[in-house]
Amino acid sequence: MPTITLPDGSQRPFDAPVTGTTVAASIGPGLAKAAIAMAVDGALRDLSEEIAADAALRFITRRDPEALELIRHDCAHVLAEAVQELFPGTQVTIGPSIENGFYYDFHRNQPFTPEDFPAIEAKMREIIARGAPFARQVVTRDEAIALFRAKGENFKVELVESLAADQVISLYSQGQWTDLCRGPHMRNTADIGPAFKLMKVAGAYWRGDHRNPVLSRIYGTAWRDQKELDAYLHQLEEAERRDHRRLGKEMHLFHMQEESTGNVFWHPNGWRLYRALEDYMRRRLDAAGYQEVRTPQVVDRRLWEASGHWEKFRANMFLASVEDKDEAHRINALKPMNCPCHVQIFNQGIRSYRDLPLRMAEVGACHRYEPSGALHGIMRVRGFTQDDAHIFCEEDQIAAETVKFVALLSSIYRDLGFPEFRVKFSDRPAVRAGDDATWDRAEGALKSACATAGVDYVLNPGEGAFYGPKLEFVLRDAIGRDWQCGTLQVDFVLPERLDALYTAEDGTRRRPVMLHRAILGSFERFIGMLIEQYAGRFPLWMAPRQVVVASIVDDAADYAREVAALLTARGIRAEADTRNEKINRKVVDHIETNVPILAVVGRREAEERSLVLRRLPGREQQTLPLEDAVATLLREATPPDLLSQP
């Protein structure tokens, strides 16, 4: 005798278990047509499922946010059916919905290529047009195994075998085609609609494990209607335009080449940007009570053995050898990180509890032999520079330091144009140093510090560093990929391994806790993010070329050069454009290369000693006496941390 409560609070009694379809029909034909699924007490269900007990019911239509996920998941099923119809012998594995779309992993001797897409898409449209209902069927484990074994679907058999004993095993069929699936689904394949597109193929390991076979993954995107699909495709094109690799080339910021794979050649423009960021970071760290140090690039392996990095990461370290016979037995490594070096500085002399928290910062150049497939523009490189710091503190200072750090990080991200970021909490990995009690303490300390700092995080199980749990601060690039930039890691292990000690108030010798932290992460990666975030149109204070002084006629060229030199002397990144080109042409050139301010000078300005400023790509012009213009530019180019507070 279920009573169904609808979102408006109204209640409908039924004298027997009812399906969502029936309830929708009892409310009205419009809803019966529009409903594609339902939420029963908040849980998404097939419309055809029976409701036996009292429940709160909400119908899902295409307009609801849940609809996209259903469309995408259903679309993945249709993709799998289409592929098996067209390519017999292909085994299916899994096919979830993901952000913006879905994928399906297939096992086939010959991987798919984009050339297969037109045929597959055509077949998918055919299957969608058939409108076969999605039919759910619950089976026993043995039945499921027998079914998939008979079909030669070995991966499905493995999946079923790995399900928990009490797991309900459901199958979904659309016409003749059946897949193992938890559901829910929409009513039938026609509910998917026409707005989908296959995007790319990729290799992916079965169950995400590199020791397993590689499957052929087909990615697709799917939307409620064609308009949404077009908008998404358009957005992808826009994103490509701001790709940092493309802008890095166009704006002459940097390049990379074969002879130094994964390392950046910074050009003058790029280095100006880099320096603006580095100068800014130094000021912020100085103001926040950090002390900057500098430690060696090349360090004997003994230190890495002591820290534990050698054991875990030696395959990813660059080793340095020398010709000298006496030195030949030594193995040096380019430092892959700064922490062990910072502990060496900490260990010089005797530290007092009065020194703590000791915040030791380094603009640290590190090298890691990253797997070739991981390299990505300047976002993931082999030679990079961390805005690294280690805070040596007592255990009960962790929370206060975390609060301070998160405040600093938030403020810096805001200044740099990233008001939004996400936080992940990564706890103990399977392979780790330190005993469980230590990990309990470290994770507990970081969690309570998060609570104190008001940090919302999502748990990222098993992804911590080998020496401790970490917070990861994640930013998203133009193409929608997420990158870890900031990090905060609690470490009880390295101080132990490298024998860091301080004298406590009671005279005993104690181990400090080490907080590893970075805000940008790597300058290279963060600059990549900045390029994409601003699409190359940087705020004036970080722009590589802040002002171009463009002459209209040769008679004004000397004045243009004089002004550029004056601006440069006053700390503005300025240059003169005295090319024999029309002013129209110069305007276009400098708009295209994202110069923020164009100062135009002709005979009139040279005589009056004035400047006409134009903030590109705007059209407005402002004529100012030279000294006023300089003052204006200096004010506008002031980095955010140096602006006087109102």
Place this chain on the structure above:
RNA sequence: GCCGACGUAGCACAGCGGUAGUGCAACCGAUUCGUAAUCGGUAGGUCGGGAGUUCGAUUCUCCCCGUCGGCACCA
């Protein structure tokens, strides 16, 4: 590292078994023009590297390097 695709002038691209073209950029000349592309000319490539097939390879095959898209990795 794994799967797949790609690599032609500084950049963006075309070509495709008979030793390479277009646009922009560069260089030279003319023009001195007041805010979204002035005109003319010149030069530039061992077609990523190596091997093989072929009378002949930028084009076909194999190996290597690099890049791109994923996966895996990320102290």
